[in-house]
Amino acid sequence: MGHTFKPLLLASALALVLSGCGDSTSYTAGSDHAVNDSNDDSSTPTTPPTTPTDPNGPEFSEKQLLVSLTDNVFTPTFNEFDSKSDALPSVVKSYCDLEAVFDPSQEDSDALAQLTASKLAAQNAWKETMVSWQHAELMIVGPLLANDKSLRNDIYSWPSVSTCSVDQDVVFFENGNINGNAYDISKRSDKRRGLDALEYLLFNDTLTHSCSSTSAGEVLADWNSRADQARKVSRCLYAVEAAKDLAVSSDSLVAQWSGATGYANVLKSAGEPNNKFNSTKEAINEISDALFYMTEELKDYKLATPLGLFNNACGTSICPESVESRYAKHSIENIRANISAFEQLFNGGGDGNLGFDDFLDNQSATDTKTIMLQGISDSKVASEAITTDLQTALDSNTPAVTTTHAKVKDVTDQLKNDFINKLALELPATSAGDND
Numbered sequence: 001m002g003h004t005f006k007p008l009l010l011a012s013a014l015a016l017v018l019s020g021c022g023d024s025t026s027y028t029a030g031s032d033h034a035v036n037d038s039n040d041d042s043s044t045p046t047t048p049p050t051t052p053t054d055p056n057g058p059e060f061s062e063k064q065l066l067v068s069l070t071d072n073v074f075t076p077t078f079n080e081f082d083s084k085s086d087a088l089p090s091v092v093k094s095y096c097d098l099e100a101v102f103d104p105s106q107e108d109s110d111a112l113a114q115l116t117a118s119k120l121a122a123q124n125a126w127k128e129t130m131v132s133w134q135h136a137e138l139m140i141v142g143p144l145l146a147n148d149k150s151l152r153n154d155i156y157s158w159p160s161v162s163t164c165s166v167d168q169d170v171v172f173f174e175n176g177n178i179n180g181n182a183y184d185i186s187k188r189s190d191k192r193r194g195l196d197a198l199e200y201l202l203f204n205d206t207l208t209h210s211c212s213s214t215s216a217g218e219v220l221a222d223w224n225s226r227a228d229q230a231r232k233v234s235r236c237l238y239a240v241e242a243a244k245d246l247a248v249s250s251d252s253l254v255a256q257w258s259g260a261t262g263y264a265n266v267l268k269s270a271g272e273p274n275n276k277f278n279s280t281k282e283a284i285n286e287i288s289d290a291l292f293y294m295t296e297e298l299k300d301y302k303l304a305t306p307l308g309l310f311n312n313a314c315g316t317s318i319c320p321e322s323v324e325s326r327y328a329k330h331s332i333e334n335i336r337a338n339i340s341a342f343e344q345l346f347n348g349g350g351d352g353n354l355g356f357d358d359f360l361d362n363q364s365a366t367d368t369k370t371i372m373l374q375g376i377s378d379s380k381v382a383s384e385a386i387t388t389d390l391q392t393a394l395d396s397n398t399p400a401v402t403t404t405h406a407k408v409k410d411v412t413d414q415l416k417n418d419f420i421n422k423l424a425l426e427l428p429a430t431s432a433g434d435n436d
Helices: 060-100 107-138 146-155 163-175 194-203 228-257 263-268 280-305 331-347 356-362 366-384 392-396 398-422
Strands: none
Touching: 060 107, 060 194, 060 228, 060 263, 060 280, 060 331, 060 356, 107 194, 107 331, 146 163, 146 194, 146 228, 146 331, 146 392, 163 194, 163 228, 194 228, 194 392, 263 280, 263 398, 280 331, 280 398, 331 356, 356 366, 356 398, 366 398
C-alpha cells in the first residue's frame, strides 16, 4: 500500500544520522555541553551516569527516551491520523451522493439544507483529519522519511502544490483513462492527491479551472463552459477517490510503523545487533531532526513568508495569498497543531513520560529546558491570540501574527543552538549554517 515536502526554498532531505556506536548513555558532547564529574580532571567528556531526572519519575536513559517517545507520542499520533483518514471517505461520499442528485432548478429548500449540512460535515471531517496530520508533520521519521518522503508527500505535499494538476485529474478520473491507460490515482503525482487536493476540492467555490490557457491542455478544453452543477459533481466524485487514496496511505503508514518488524520497534531497539541505528544517539538524532519542522516549515513558510519577511506571491509585502490552507482558511489551526506536537515530543506527551526535557535535565542543561518550555508556552499563547483566520489577521491584526512568528523564533533559536549542543546532537543539513 506504499505511496508517493518538496520545500520551495530548502532541501527536503534531513541530515544523515550520526556515525559511531555506543549504548544508551554513551555520546560525544557538543561544544557547550557541561560535564559534571568532579573526579575527572581531563578535558575528555565523560559519560553521565544513568540517574533519575525526577525523584518521583522514571529513570532516564537514551533507550528509555526512545521507548517513551515511540509509545507515548509517535504511535498514538499515527494511529489517530489513520482513524481520521479511514473515516473521511464515507463522510465525503455521503455529501457527494447528495450533490449528484441535487437539482438547483427545483428550488427545494429542504434538499438544499440537507446538501449544505452534508458538505459542512465533509469539510469538518477534513479539518479534523488535517489537525491530526499537522501533529504528524512534526514526526517525519522512518516511513515518512523514506524514499525522499514519498509517503509523506502522497498524504500532504504542501508547499509543493498544483491546483491545476488537481483540475486536470478531476477530468482524467471522470473519463476513466489517461492516454488510453486506465486511471489509477495511486500512480499519479503527489500534487494531484492527498489532503491538499482534498482541500481544494471541498472548499474552493470557484468552478473555473485554475490552469493557465497554455497549461489547461485538451482535457480541460470545455470545462469552463460546463454547467455549474455538472462541475460540482465531477469535483465531488474525484474528492471521494482522493479520500479513499488518503486512507490507503494512512493505512500504509501504520502498517510500516507497527508490528515486530515495524519502525516503532526499530527505534526502540536502536543500538542492538542488526539494527539500522548503531547507537541510541543516532535514533534520537533522527527524531531531533524532525523537530526542525518548527524552524523551516512553520517559522519560515507558514509565518515569515506571508508576513513578507521572505519572497512570496506578493513580492516582499504582507501576502494573505501565501498562507498554507488558504481555501479552508485553516492556517492558524495548522500552526497551533504544529506547536502542540513539538511540545509533545519535547515533554514526552506529558503525564510524567520521558521526553527531551528529561534528556536536558540529565545533561545538566535544565536552564535550556526551562527557556524552551517557556518559549513553547509563549508560542501557544501568541497563536491563540489570533482570533480570526490567518488571512484576515495578516491584514487586520498584523502585530499578533508578527508576535507569533517572534515567539516561535525564540524556540527555534534555542533548538538550533543550546538544545543541539547540550545534547550532543547534529543539526539537519537544511539548518546547518542557518543563523536566522
